[in-house]
Amino acid sequence: MTNNELQTLIEPWFPNLEFSEEASQFLNITVPKEHLHELMLQLRNTPETQFDYLFCETGIDWGETLGVIYHLRSRKHGHEMVVKVHTSDRQNASIDTVCDIWRTAELHEREIHDLFGISFNNHPNMNVLILPENWEGYPLRKDYVDEINMIIR
Amino acid sequence: MAQETIVKDPFKTEEYMINMGPQHPATHGVLRLLLTIDGEIIKKVEPDLGFIHRSIEKMCERDSYQQIVHLTDRMDYLSSHINNEAVCLAVENALELEVPERVKVIRTIIGELTRIASHTLWWGVMGMDLGALTTYFYGFRDRELINDIFEETCGARLTMNYNIPGGLMFDIHPNFVQRTKDFVKHFKTKLPEYDQLLTGNIIFQKRMKGVGVLSKEDAISYGVSGPVARGSGVESDIRKIHPYSAFDRVNFKEPLYTTGDSFSRYKVRIDEMWESLSIIEQLIDNIPEGDYKVATKAVIKLPKGEFYQRVETARGELGVYINSDGKKNPYRVKFRSPGFSNLSALNHMAVGSKIGDLVAMMATLDLVVPDIDR
Numbered sequence: 001m002t003n004n005e006l007q008t009l010i011e012p013w014f015p016n017l018e019f020s021e022e023a024s025q026f027l028n029i030t031v032p033k034e035h036l037h038e039l040m041l042q043l044r045n046t047p048e049t050q051f052d053y054l055f056c057e058t059g060i061d062w063g064e065t066l067g068v069i070y071h072l073r074s075r076k077h078g079h080e081m082v083v084k085v086h087t088s089d090r091q092n093a094s095i096d097t098v099c100d101i102w103r104t105a106e107l108h109e110r111e112i113h114d115l116f117g118i119s120f121n122n123h124p125n126m127n128v129l130i131l132p133e134n135w136e137g138y139p140l141r142k143d144y145v146d147e148i149n150m151i152i153r
Numbered sequence: 154m155a156q157e158t159i160v161k162d163p164f165k166t167e168e169y170m171i172n173m174g175p176q177h178p179a180t181h182g183v184l185r186l187l188l189t190i191d192g193e194i195i196k197k198v199e200p201d202l203g204f205i206h207r208s209i210e211k212m213c214e215r216d217s218y219q220q221i222v223h224l225t226d227r228m229d230y231l232s233s234h235i236n237n238e239a240v241c242l243a244v245e246n247a248l249e250l251e252v253p254e255r256v257k258v259i260r261t262i263i264g265e266l267t268r269i270a271s272h273t274l275w276w277g278v279m280g281m282d283l284g285a286l287t288t289y290f291y292g293f294r295d296r297e298l299i300n301d302i303f304e305e306t307c308g309a310r311l312t313m314n315y316n317i318p319g320g321l322m323f324d325i326h327p328n329f330v331q332r333t334k335d336f337v338k339h340f341k342t343k344l345p346e347y348d349q350l351l352t353g354n355i356i357f358q359k360r361m362k363g364v365g366v367l368s369k370e371d372a373i374s375y376g377v378s379g380p381v382a383r384g385s386g387v388e389s390d391i392r393k394i395h396p397y398s399a400f401d402r403v404n405f406k407e408p409l410y411t412t413g414d415s416f417s418r419y420k421v422r423i424d425e426m427w428e429s430l431s432i433i434e435q436l437i438d439n440i441p442e443g444d445y446k447v448a449t450k451a452v453i454k455l456p457k458g459e460f461y462q463r464v465e466t467a468r469g470e471l472g473v474y475i476n477s478d479g480k481k482n483p484y485r486v487k488f489r490s491p492g493f494s495n496l497s498a499l500n501h502m503a504v505g506s507k508i509g510d511l512v513a514m515m516a517t518l519d520l521v522v523p524d525i526d527r
Contacts, residue, residue: 023458023459024458024460060476075373075388103497104377107200107494108493108497111493115210129200129201132203139208140211
C-alpha cells in the first residue's frame with residue numbers, strides 16, 4: 001500500500017490521529033496515548049496493513065513531552081510506517097506496552113524505561129535492565145546533568 | 154522425619170538460580186544471564202545488561218556527524234566497516250549527496266570481507282564453545298588474511314574507520330585487488346575444510362539439531378534478523394529488501410532454512426560465506442575509476458527531520474535513526490542493533506533445555522556484547 005492508501009484506511013479508525021510525511025521517509029502517525037494499544041493491535045491484525053515486524057522502538061525527549069517512536073514493517077505487503085506517541089507527564093510518564101503484540105518490545109521497553117524513565121503499563125517485567133539499581137535520573141533525557149563526567153564545550 | 158520425606162519423594166527437586174557471567178567464557182564478553190534452573194533443566198533465562206554500556210547514543214548528541222562514525226566501530230566490533238557505512242549512508246541520504254560509483258563498489262567489497270571475517274571468527278569460536286578446539290585455529294588463520302588486507306588499505310585491523318560521510322578516507326592500496334583475489338582463491342579451498350572438519354561430525358550434529366528451536370512466527374514476533382531469522386525461514390536480508398551501495402547490481406542468494414534450530418543457523422552462516430565470496434568475485438575486477446570521495450563541508454549540518462538508514466551487518470539488521478534539528482550535532486540518535494533484538498529471543502529458545510545446550514544456542518545467536526549494550 002502507498003502512504004496515501006494507508007492514511008485513507010487508518011484515518012477513520014480513531015479520533016485525533018495526526019498524519020505527517022514531512023521531513024521523513026515514512027508515513028508518520030501521532031496517536032493519543034489512550035488509543036495506542038488498540039491502534040497497534042489493529043495495525044497488526046488488519047489483513048490490509050499486517051504490520052507484523054517491529055524493527056525499531058525509540059524513546060525520545062521532546063523537551064515538553066516524552067515520546068516513543070515505533071518503526072513498523074509489513075513483511076507480506078512490504079510497506080513501512082512510523083507510529084509516535086507522547087506523554088506530557090514527565091514525573092510519572094507511562095505508556096501502554098506493546099510487548100504482547102510484538103515480543104521484541106519487551107527488552108526495548110525496558111531499555112527505554114531505564115534511560116528515559118517512561119514506564120510501560122502491563123509490561124511483565126519493568127525491572128532495571130542496563131543501569132545499576134541505585135542509579136538516579138534518566139541519562140538520555142535532555143535535562144539530565146551528569147556532574148561527575150560532565151563535558152563542557 | 155527427614156528420612157521419611159526422602160523415601161516418600163525420592164526425586165523431589167527444587168528450582169534455584171545461578172549466574173552465568175558476567176565473566177563466563179561462553180558469553181564472549183560481559184553479559185550476565187540469570188538462570189532459573191531445576192536440576193539441569195532451564196526454566197527461565199533473564200539477561201542483565203549494561204556492564205559495558207558506554208551510552209553511545211548520548212555521546213552522539215554531543216558529537217558532530219563525522220565523529221559519530223568513529224563511535225559505531227565500537228558497537229559490533231566485528232562488523233565495524235558496515236556500522237560505519239550505516240551512519241555515512243544516513244548522512245549522505247539526508248544531504249542528498251551522491252557518492253561516486255567507485256566508493257559504492259569498494260564499500261561493498263570491504264563490507265563482504267568484513268562479513269567473512271566475522272563469520273570465520275564466529276565459526277572458530279563456536280566450535281571452541283562446543284569443545285572442538287581445532288576450529289578456533291582454522292577460523293583465526295583465515296580471518297588473519299582479511300585483517301592483513303584491511304591493515305594495508307585502512308591502516309587498522311579491527312576498528313577501521315575507513316568510511317567518512319561523502320566517501321572513503323583514502324583510496325585503496327595498490328595491492329588491494331590482488332590480495333583480495335588471492336584471499337578468495339585461498340578461502341575457496343579452505344571453506345570446504347570447515348564442512349569436513351565440523352559440519353558432518355556426528356557429535357556436533359547431535360548437539361545442534363533440534364536444539365534452540367525458534368519457529369517462524371516467534372522469529373518475526375521477537376524481531377530477530379540476519380542469520381538467526383534466516384535459520385527460521387524469515388526473509389530479512391536488507392541487502393535484498395532495501396539495497397544500498399552496490400548490492401543492486403550483484404547476484405546472490407539469501408540462504409533460508411526452515412527448521413529454526415541451531416544447526417540451521419549454523420548452515421546459514423556457512424552459506425553466507427559462499428555468497429559473500431561470490432559478491433566479491435563479481436565486483437573485484439570491475440572497480441570503477443574515479444574519485445574516492447566527494448567534498449563535504451567541514452561542518453556537516455543535516456536538514457531538519459528524521460532519517461532512518463538500515464544495513465545488513467554480519468549479525469543482522471542495523472538501523473540508524475537520526476533526528477536532526479538542523480544543528481551540527483543530532484538531536485537524538487538511536488541504533489537499532491541486531492544483537493539486542495536477537496538476544497530477546499534467547500529466553501524463549503532456552504526454556505526446557507539444558508545448560509550445555511544454552512551454550513550452543515548462544516554460540517549460534519552470535520552475540521557481540523558491545524553491540525547489545527551500546
